[in-house]
Amino acid sequence: MPHSATSPPPRAPRRPVRRPTALLDTRYQVETPEGIDLLLRPAGLVSRALAFSIDLLIRGLLLLVTYVVLGLLGKFGMGLATILLFLVTWWYMVLFEVLNQGRSPGKQMLGLRVVHDDGTPVGWAASLTRNLLRFVDILPFGYTLGILSCLNHPAFKRLGDIAAGTLVVYRDTLPAQPSLPQAEPLVAPFALDLAEQRALLGFAERGASLSAERRAELAAILAEPLQVPHEQAEQRINGIARGLLGPT
C-alpha cells in the first residue's frame, strides 16, 4: 500500500498523558558555569515584613535616644541629629548589608540575607540601588507597591530588588548531626538513585518524629520490593540506611 506513507495513519486514541510540569517550589536555582546548581531559598513577604519591622523599631529607638540626648545641646544638637537622621535613613540598611554579609539586624534575627541574583554577596552598587528605591516601593503609602510586587514576583522581589538584581534569601544553617536507630548495616538489594537514597536515610533519621504506626505504614510500602514480611521492613530499611551512611 504505497499511499499509506503519504497520508497520516489514523492515530490510536491516546490517553491524556500527564505532562511532567515543574512542581511549584520555593527554591531558586542558579546554575554556575561549571554546571553546578546552587539552590537558593528566596524569602517571602511575611518574614521580610517582620525583619523590616524589627529594623524600623531599632532605627526608631536609635533616633529617639539621640534626639533626646542631642536635644540638650540646643540648635547645634539638632543639627547633628539631622545629620544622624540622614545617615540612619539612607545608610543603615546599606552599611549593614554590605559590611555584615547582607544582613541588617532584623534580617539576622529572621535568618535572612541579601545576595545578588547569582548568589554572590551583595555589593555597594546593588545595595544602594535597592535601598534608594525603597522610596518607589513606599508609594503611594506604606509600601503598597512593594507589597504588591513582592506578592506577585516568583522570587518575592520588591521593585528595588528587581532594579538592583538582588534577592533576599534564607541563610543556610548547619544541619544537626542526625542520629540513626541501631541496625545491622546492609547493602541495598537494588540500585538506588540519589533521591531514593536520601529518602531511605530520611526515614531512618526522622523516625523519632514519626509515630510507630506511621513508620510501619511507610516501611510496608517497600516490603514487597525488599522481599521481607511487613513487620521486618522497618528494620531492613534502617539497616540499608546504616549501610548507605557508611562507618561513622
Add this chain to the structure above:
Amino acid sequence: MRLTDASVAIRPRSPWEALDLGVLLARQHAGLLMASWALVSLPIFALLCLLLWDYPGWAVFAFWWLKPAYERLPLHILARALFGDTPSLKQALKALPGLLRPQLLASLTWRRFALTRSFDLPVMQLEGLSGQARSQRLVVLGQRDAGAATWLTVVGMHLEMALWLGLVSLFYLLLPAQIELDWSWQSLANAAAGEWLWLEHLSNLLYVLVLIVWEPVYVACGFTLYLNRRTALEAWDIELVFRRLRQRLGGVAYGLLLGCCLLLLQAPTPVMAAEVGNHPLPVTDPIGPEAARLLKQPLSSQAAQDSIEQLLDRPPFEHRETVTRWRFGEDEAAHAGEEPISGLQEWLQKLFKLAELWTGNASLALLFEALLWAALLGLVAVLVWRYRQWLDAFVGRIGLAQRIATPPSRQLFGLEVAPESLPADVAGTVEQLWAEQPRAALGLFYRALLSRLLHDYRLPLHGAHTESEVLRLIQDLDQSELSSFSQTLTLHWENLAYGHRLPPEDLCQTLCHDWRRLLEQGVRT
C-alpha cells in the same frame, strides 16, 4: 488524595518557607481565587451597605466580622487545585453553601479572634473534625508551626491596613486638580453624618478591594503551613519517594517476567526456519532519515520529531528575550513653563531663610560650618590621594610642562664648581699662581667661570655639556663681552688642558682685568 498528583514540591520546609509556598500557590491560582472571593464578598458588602447606610462604620465592621465565612471558599479551591483538580469558578461557587454549613457559628463567634485562623481552618474543613478531636489535633499540629501562623495573622492585619492606606492615598493623589474640594481635616472631622457618608462607604469599599488581593494569600499561606506540618509529621516526602521506588522496581520485575515468557515462547520451529529465506533484506531507505517511520504505532516518527522540536524550542535549548525600551515620541511638546523657575526661586528663598536661621547662632554655626568644610576638604584630599596615580598619568599631561628645579650640580667635567670651593678673590689667586702653576691658575679660572655661570647667570649646565656647548649657551645670554671673555678663556684652557701648550704671559693681565670687570662687579652689583 494521591501524593503523586500533588502540584507542589513536597518536602519539609521551615515555617517561613511554607508561608512563601502559600504565596506562590495563591499566585498560581490568583485569577480563580480573586474572582471567587470578589463574587462572594462584594454582594455581601453591597447588601450590608444598603442595610446600614447611615452607619458606615458598622457596615464595614460586620463585613470584617464575617471574614471566616468567606475564607472557606478559597481553601476549598486550593485543596482541590493542589492535587490537580482545579474547579471552575461555577463549580466553586456551587460548592459554597455546602462549605458554609459545618461549625459556622463557632467560626464566627468564639473562634473569630483565634490568631491561627487560617492554620486551623483546614483541620475543620478538610479533615472534618470537631469538638474534642479537633482541639487535640490542633494541639498536635500547633506544636511547631503555630508561631508562624500567629505571625501570619498579625502581619496580615498590618498589611491590610498598609494596603488600604495606600489605596486611599492613591485615590487622593488621583483627584484632578480642577476639583476644588475643601479638604481641610477640620471640615472632614466636623462633617456630620450625611454629606460625607458616601466617602466613608467608598473608603470601606477600598478595604473590601484590598481583601480581594490579600485574603486568598492569607488562606493559602495557612493551608501550606498546615501541609508543611503534616509533611513533617507524616513524612509525606518519604512516602512519595518510596511509592515511586516500588513502582520502578515493580516495573522492572514485570518487565523481566515478560521477557522470560517471550523467550520461552520462541521455541524454534521448522516452519520459522524455512521462512527465513523469504524475508526481504532490509534495504536502505531512498528518502533518507527524514522519511516518516513507525507509522503503525501510536507514537510515529513524525510525532516524536514534533515533540523533540518543541522541546528544543524551549529553554534551556533556546533563549529568547523581549527587550522593551522607552524612546521619545515624534512630536515633543515644548513645555518650558515658568513653574520650575518660580519653584527654584522659592527654594532659594527657603535656603536664604535657612541661612538667616544659621546666622542667629553664629559661633556654634561657624564651628559647625568649619567642621563641615573640613570634612569636605578632607574628602577631596582623600580622593586626590586615592587617585593620585590616575591624576599623575592623565591630568599632569594636560597641565603646563612643569619646570623641575633641580639643584645646580656641584661638579662639571670633573671640576668642583660649588661657590664655596672657590677662593674669595679669584683673580688675585690666579695672579699669584700664574707664574709657578699656570695649569692650576687657568683651571681655577675656568672653574670659577663655570661656577658663576651656574649660580649667577643660572645657566642650566650639566655634566654632559662640552666646552663648546657651554660657549653656545653663553652666546644665548646676549652679552658680547662676557661671550668674548669666555671664548678666550676656553680657548686657552683647552690648549693647556688637552694640548699642553702654555698660555702667553700677558694673557694673565687681560683675563684678570676682564674677570674683575665682568664677573666680580657686573653681576654682584
